[in-house]
Every structure is written in structure tokens, then in C-alpha cells.
Amino acid sequence: MRNLPETSTPTGTDQQPIKREQISGGVQQSVRHESAERHVSGEALFTDDRAVPAGTLFAYVGLASIARGKILSMDLSRVLAAEGVVSVVTLEDIPGHRDIGPVFPGDPVFADGEVLFHGQPLFAVAATSQTLARRAARLAQVDYEPWPADLTIEQGLAAQSFVRPSHTQRRGDAAAAIAGAPRRLSDRMHIGGQEQMYLEGQVSLACPDEEGGITLYTSNQNPTEVQKLIAEVLAIPISMVTVDMRRMGGGFGGKETNANQWAVIASLLARKTGRAVKVRLARADDMTATGKRHHFVSDYDVGFDDQGLIQGLDMSLSAGCGYSPDLSDAIVDRAMFHADNAYFLPTATITGHRVKTDTVSNTAFRGFGGPQGMVAIECVMDDIARAVGRDPLDVRKDNLYGPEGGRDTTHYGQTIERHILPGLIEQLEQTSDYRQRRQDIAAFNRSQPILRKGLALTPVKFGISFTAQHLNQAGALLHVYTDGSIQLNHGGTEMGQGLFTKVAQIVATVLQVDMARILPTATRTDKVPNTSPTAASSGTDLNGMAARNAAETIKQRLTDFAAEHFQTTSERVRFHNNRVYIAEDQVLSFGELAQLAYLHRISLSATGYYRTPKIYYDREQAQGHPFFYYANGAAVSEVLVDTLTGEYRVTRVDILQDVGQSLNPALDIGQIEGAYIQGMGWLTTEELVWGGDGRLQTNSPASYKIPAIGDTPAEFNVALLADSPNVEATIFHSKAVGEPPLMLSISVWSALRDAIASLADYQLSPRLDTPATPERVLNAINSIKAITTLQQQNRGAS
Structure with missing residues (x-):
């Protein structure tokens, strides 16, 4: 430090x-975290730790067992007759609004005659203990008429099924620029989703009061929103609902909208029974019934010169949104805003599709679409570098925004007023000894028949503000x-x-x-x-x-x-x-x-x-100033890959992050370290798998692999950029640090591609979708080997 x-x-x-x-x-x-000692000692009270009032009931939900279809009948008699059961609620018991969509409609509290995804809540039961409530919820007899389900982005695109209209940002004639460029590349990339995997699951305790209102204790990132939704569902004034939220055991966006449903259900049962009601989901049901980071399909067509300088880019970002809009409109917008990352695009057409699929509705996750846009453009940068035979870092540096030649304005019209990244990258390049390590790695790879090393330096330029103006x-x-x-x-x-x-x-x-x-x-x-x-x-x-x-x-x-x-x-x-x-x-x-x-x-x-001042965005013109300022950083990651198995390790990382005038350096460094590891998990090990029946198969830590302490790089160097106070009038001239460092982990994925590319003497750019599991890495290795062998055979034949 x-x-x-x-x-x-x-x-x-x-x-x-x-x-x-x-x-x-x-x-x-x-200063250490205000609750650090209580966290360590176990004295910190989370929602599930709160002493419940006398007579509290415990609720659980019955979940749909098909991905898409009509509910022909639902017999809850055995549920009502089960041991300890006091009450059951369905959609018909709701006195007010039945839809709790946070921005746009589409999220019913319970299934409304149709099943929209495998795991959708059908009803809720309250009993004298959570165990009895869970047992009772499984006794429902439900008959369905199954319908065909679109489970993939490709299926949704083929059906032209969207939760919200597509949106396009344009600057200049990208098609003409691409056609006239000396070089041209196009490709497709699949970007995986991510489970929030908070330590504390979804939990709420609703306590009715003598005036007919509700006091809610909840693990929720958005107390005002859940307050409003409870009031609307119960058909009471918002002032009669009080939400209390002391701390969460993690959220990462998974409790921005997804916590609302369980709070509403607890409040419904509390209102019906006149008793306090607590809802706490088991981990497998939590993962099944709540949304994740959006998975994307990125298609790009890029024109560039012989040095790798981009002249035109046409990129489509298609997000798998699930069954409802949720926050997908804003998330895909942010992916589009960050499809440039740190690079000037002289002409560009960026299109975002909000694809509807018959799966759980995806939602907010740290970075909120920004990471998906950034990894897409970093893929382009790596591919260009291999095509022109240059170090990817040099291609990246040449394409950075800069103050000269009109290279300071984004494709959505916001001017970059401070060009921090060129100097920041230069400093990190020196402190990490990038150039010497690049030479050493090339020599290592030439001498090793099995193991290969990879190295990558990737930057981050992340806009700070809500893209919905009124939230600021x-x-x-x-x-x-x-x-x-x-x-x-x-x-x-x-x-x-x-x-x-x-x-x-x-x-x-x-x-x-x-x-x-x-x-x-x-x-x-x-x-x-x-x-x-x-x-x-x-x-x-x-x-x-x-x-x-x-x-x-x-x-x-x-x-x-x-x-x-x-x-x-x-x-x-x-x-x-x-x-x-x-x-x-x-x-x-x-x-x-x-x-x-x-x-x-x-x-x-x-x-x-x-x-927040200065922010606006004209959606009709796709132009504006949606961010108050940008947070910047860069990371150098080094990996070691076994080319026989596809297994790998991240051996070293060097990070330099601009947090302005840091309010608390210790907390900021902790946030950077944690965000990097979480992003590394998203891009490498955390794989979401749905079966052909629409059921989430990776629904527990046994099948869904987040990074463990052993995955942490052995050498982990983090520094804060010195003497860089925010020129904007932020609090004591600091800069945000929560989300931007997650995208630093893109350097791990780029380093893996670098290691694989060494098998073709860095002349081929491997295709590597995320998460880059060992299986995908091995497939990419074998593909590069096969192409190289074929090229050698063709040269021999000629």
C-alpha cells in the first residue's frame, strides 16, 4: 500500500x-470496516439472525417443474392439510398489483396461468417452522400442458423474441469505413452469465402492525423499491410500509430487484394471517428462482489498418434476458456504452438486443452490463493484434482515446475530458516489468513442449452514474x-x-x-x-x-x-x-x-x-453525457497453461487503479482485490448450465465453481494511482471503486488466449468463449494445433 x-x-x-x-x-x-470485529466474532446481526416475534410463521414457495407451459390445474389440498401449515397464498389472494416488475411489467408475484421458466413460484405456504413449510410446499399436485421453450439466445433471436426493443448507437458510416479499410475481421463470441453467490441468501421478515401496515426486515439493496412494491401489492399507502436494512451478507446486484419477490410474499402472508412471517430460501432454490448476470452473444465486424488502428466497427450485443424485462434495458444500454472500453471508434454501429428466453429473468450484477461490452471489444483488440503481428498491448495503446486529432469523444457523444489511461498504462507497464516478461515468456514457450505461459495488459474505462437519470x-x-x-x-x-x-x-x-x-x-x-x-x-x-x-x-x-x-x-x-x-x-x-x-x-x-449534475442521455438521438466521470485502471495478468489438459493457473497479477483521492485506501484495495477475483471467476470457472428441460443444473456450490483461496494469484500486486484527485466535484475528490476493478480480470482471459496463441507463434487468435473452463481452453488448444498442422501440410504440399 x-x-x-x-x-x-x-x-x-x-x-x-x-x-x-x-x-x-x-x-x-x-480505517477498518465499521463492523469488522462483529463480522469476525459472529456478533454482526444479519436478517436471518434477528430474533423473531412470538408466533412468527415461516413461509416457503412451490416452484414450477417445467420451463414453459399452461397450468391446467393446481391442487393445494395436501399442502393445506400438512403438518404445521397455517395458510397458503396464490395469485388470487393478492388485493392489489399482481405484477412487481421494477421498471416494466412482466414479473408476476406467482405464475398467472402460465409457467414462464423452470422454478417460477406458483404459490407460498406458511407453517410453524421452515422445515414444515418446505415439506408442505412439495405436496402440491400441479398438472401442466408443456409448450416448446426457447432456452438460448440463438433461439430467441431466430424467433425475433425480445423483452424490450433493440437500440442502436451510431457514429458515421461504419459499413463504408469497414469496407474501405485495408484489413477486416469478423467473428462471434459467447459470453457466459454469472451467479451472484452471495453468502447470505434471500431472506425477509415481515411484521404486521396495528394499523394494517408492514415493518419489513430484509436483505435488500433497494429498500425504497421493495417498500413501494409491498404497498402496491397490499393496496395500502407507501407510508404504511417501513423497510429496515442494517446489512447484507453480499448482494452484487442479486438483491437489487430479486429480493423484492420474497419480501412481497412474506408481507402477503403476514397481512393474511396477522402474524409475522419469515421467508428464507434454501441455496438450490435461491439459485434456481433468481436471476443472474446476463449472458451475451457478441458479433463483430471490424475494419483496421496495417498497424491495427480501428477505422470502423459494427458490433451487435445480444443479451439473454430471460422471461421478463427486469433491468435488462439499462443493462444492455450500459454494455453498449462500454463497447468501446478505452478505445476511440472513429465510426461505429453498436446494436443491443434484449432477447427473451424461457429462463429465469436475468438481473443486475456488479458492472451491470459493462463487463460484457468490455470483454467483447477486448476480444476485437486481441484478434486485430494477431492479424497484424504486433504485441496486443501496442495495438491497445495505439487505439486509446487521446486529446489530439479529435480522438476524445465516445460513440455516444460524451467527451473524455481527462486522459488518464495512457500515463497509467505506461506506469503499470514499467512497474510490472511487462516488456522483459514478454520476452522471457516467449523464450519459455519456445523451450516448453507442454506448458505455455501467457501475458496480457488490459485497461478499464468505466462510466460512473446510474444510466437512469432520476436514480442519481x-x-x-x-x-x-x-x-x-x-x-x-x-x-x-x-x-x-x-x-x-x-x-x-x-x-x-x-x-x-x-x-x-x-x-x-x-x-x-x-x-x-x-x-x-x-x-x-x-x-x-x-x-x-x-x-x-x-x-x-x-x-x-x-x-x-x-x-x-x-x-x-x-x-x-x-x-x-x-x-x-x-x-x-x-x-x-x-x-x-x-x-x-x-x-x-x-x-x-x-x-x-x-x-448528480451534468448527466443526460437522449435515447432518440443515442447521444448524451450519461456519466458524471470515468474510473480508470489497468491490470497485467500472467497465466501458466497445461496444453495436454487445458488446466491453468494465474501466477501473477499487477493492478494500478485510479480511485481519485482515496477516502479509505485499505477499503479501496480490498474492493479491488475482491472485484478482480470475482471477475476472474466469471471469466474462467463459473459456468451456468441449463438442461434441455430448462432446469438449472448448476444450482449449488458442488456444481457451480466460484474461485477459492487457492485460485488467488501467488503474486498479487495492487496499487492506487497517486496524485490523481477527481476533477469533478465528487466527495473529497474521490472516485468510485465498487464495480470498475471487476473488469480488470479481462486480462486473465486475454492472457489465456495469449498462451494458446503461442502454439501458432502468435499468428492465430484462438476462439475462447467465456467462462474459459479447462475444457474450453483445451478445445481452443486443439483447434489451434489442428489449424497449424493443416497449414504446415499445405505448405509442404505446395
């Missing part, structure tokens, strides 16, 4: 430099008590990433008090209303700004009061290191000033609000 300077760059609201020794836990300090807002609530202790609440949810810690650090810095004084409290819809989901890497940007505004409001009140009370000017009141200095001779502790202000009837509670 780099050493931080004793005096930081940003200043407090009184424009005094913030020094590390002043307060404990201010910004730019490597946040609120906060701050209470200062008369002893100087502080309670902090905001609209962001804590899913383990340290959001609560960073926002508390921000408040500590503004008020110049130790972070130990500040208690972050559970996200609650009755404290901060109308919140946005914790997603899009905007949690700290939005909620940190809102909390800062609340803290500044209280600070200004205290400043004005102290100036009046002690007969001085506001400019002479200074907050510093847990004390307040008034003029030259008066010093109070923060707590003493709070007590004095209370006695003089000064409000010590404030709300804060923030909305």
Missing part, C-alpha cells in the same frame, strides 16, 4: 487542511446528541463493501470529531425516504455527499450560535480535533458546544440531499 502524506489534499468546510493526526477516522485514513440522488439524516455523540442515517445499504464506514469518515471529517463518536444506523425508509438502490458504484458518491451536506448544515448552525453567544464572528469559530476554537481564548469540546447549543434551542438534527 502506498504511504499517505501527513497532510491531505482536500480541506474541511472551514478550508483548514485535514491532518491525519487531528482526528481518528477521517477521510484518507485506512440521495438523502441523509444526521442527529447530534447533547453529549456530542452522533447518529448517522442515509439511503445507502451496507452489503459488506464499507459504505457505512466511508460515509461515517466523511461526517467525522466535516465535524472534525473522531469516527468513534459516529453510529451508522440501519437504512430505514422512515428516516430517509425515496432512496435509490445501492448500485452503479454510486453509493459513496451519492450518500457521502448527502451526509456531508447534513453535517455542514449542523456545523453552520453551531458556528453561527457560537459566534453570537460568545460575541465574535463566524470566521473566528474553528472546528479542530474534537474541539471548537472560538476567537483566541475560548475552547470547548464538541460535546460541550452541543450541550450549550441545545440549552439555547439550536436544532441539532439535519437532513442532507444531493443530486
